[in-house]
Amino acid sequence: MEQASGAGRFAGRTVIVTGAGSGIGRSTALRLIAEGAGVVAADVIPDRLDELADQAAHELGDSALRTVAGDIAQRETVGRIVDAAEGRIDGLANVAGVMDGFLPPAEVDDGTWDRVMGINLTGPMRLTRAVLPAMLEAGGGAIVNVASEASLRASASGAAYTTSKHAIVGYTKSVAFYYGPQGVRANAVAPGPVATNIEGAMRSEFAAQRAGAVMQATMPPPAPPERLAAAVLWLLSDDSLNVNGVVLPSDGGWSAV
Numbered sequence: 472m473e474q475a476s477g478a479g480r481f482a483g484r485t486v487i488v489t490g491a492g493s494g495i496g497r498s499t500a501l502r503l504i505a506e507g508a509g510v511v512a513a514d515v516i517p518d519r520l521d522e523l524a525d526q527a528a529h530e531l532g533d534s535a536l537r538t539v540a541g542d543i544a545q546r547e548t549v550g551r552i553v554d555a556a557e558g559r560i561d562g563l564a565n566v567a568g569v570m571d572g573f574l575p576p577a578e579v580d581d582g583t584w585d586r587v588m589g590i591n592l593t594g595p596m597r598l599t600r601a602v603l604p605a606m607l608e609a610g611g612g613a614i615v616n617v618a619s620e621a622s623l624r625a626s627a628s629g630a631a632y633t634t635s636k637h638a639i640v641g642y643t644k645s646v647a648f649y650y651g652p653q654g655v656r657a658n659a660v661a662p663g664p665v666a667t668n669i670e671g672a673m674r675s676e677f678a679a680q681r682a683g684a685v686m687q688a689t690m691p692p693p694a695p696p697e698r699l700a701a702a703v704l705w706l707l708s709d710d711s712l713n714v715n716g717v718v719l720p721s722d723g724g725w726s727a728v
């Protein structure tokens with residue numbers, strides 16, 4: 472019989488979480504630990520990883536958390552994350568991501584474009600590529616990419632972020648298609664607004680008028696990050712064994728507007 476949900480859903484499993492120092496990634500890492508996983512937590516800000524380790528030790532009694540500080544857009548960081556998992560990798564949550572200042576197509580600069588693509592798309596691609604051999608050899612694994620409402624529409628961000636978050640959905644489906652028959656599932660969660668530390672300021676007056684008006688009229692209030700972690704964990708767990716290649720909006724109904 473397949474395992475039922477509840478405490479211990481991830482007992483004995485190793486899961487990598489990027490962006491684990493804050494917001495959705497942090498909630499995901501803590502809940503995974505609470506449900507029995509061994510977590511490899513990665514983030515570009517080392518102090519945030521130290522805080523996470525303290526929280527895991529004091530609130531959950533977990534002293535086995537492995538942390539990796541580094542920029543996910545750099546190849547060498549990907550190698551260090553995989554090494555920290557020490558062979559066994561049951562799950563990967565690609566959560567780290569950055570916004571783009573809402574710069575519309577005529578205003579986006581090369582630096583913003585490259586940074587957003589590197590962190591939101593190329594980093595997750597390289598890390599996925601790096602964990603796939605271990606998952607395929609073990610006969611299965613679950614990958615969850617944190618997409619966005621900006622994977623579904625153009626009015627939730629600028630050009631670079633919207634493009635990166637649409638692209639990660641295509642990449643998610645590609646992994647699902649090619650490796651589903653071998654037991655590896657890949658799915659995406661598309662959050663609406665979430666109360667985190669993400670830098671969401673608009674750097675374009677035009678975007679503030681054009682996108683600002685649409686968002687003001689339709690956007691639900693921000694959700695606590697724990698609600699997003701719940702969706703990520705469901706897709707990482709055996710509770711979703713029959714689900715592969717989907718984009719799950721967790722957005723208070725925004726995508727239905």
Ligand SMILES: NC(=O)c1ccc[n+]([C@@H]2O[C@H](COP(=O)([O-])OP(=O)(O)OC[C@H]3O[C@@H](n4cnc5c(N)ncnc54)[C@H](O)[C@@H]3O)[C@@H](O)[C@H]2O)c1
Pocket residue numbers: 489490491492493494495496513514515516519541542543544566567568569570590617618619620661662663664665666667668669670696
């Ligand atoms: N907050 C929202 O409203 C919202 C909405 C839709 C989608 N998202 C997505 O959710 C994900 C998590 O964002 P969040 O809201 O929790 O933000 P957050 O800023 O609170 O947390 C993101 C974490 O990722 C880390 N990070 C940033 N760049 C990195 C890099 N180059 N390498 C490694 N780590 C890096 C940050 O240091 C931070 O700790 C992102 O992919 C974001 O695009 C967020």
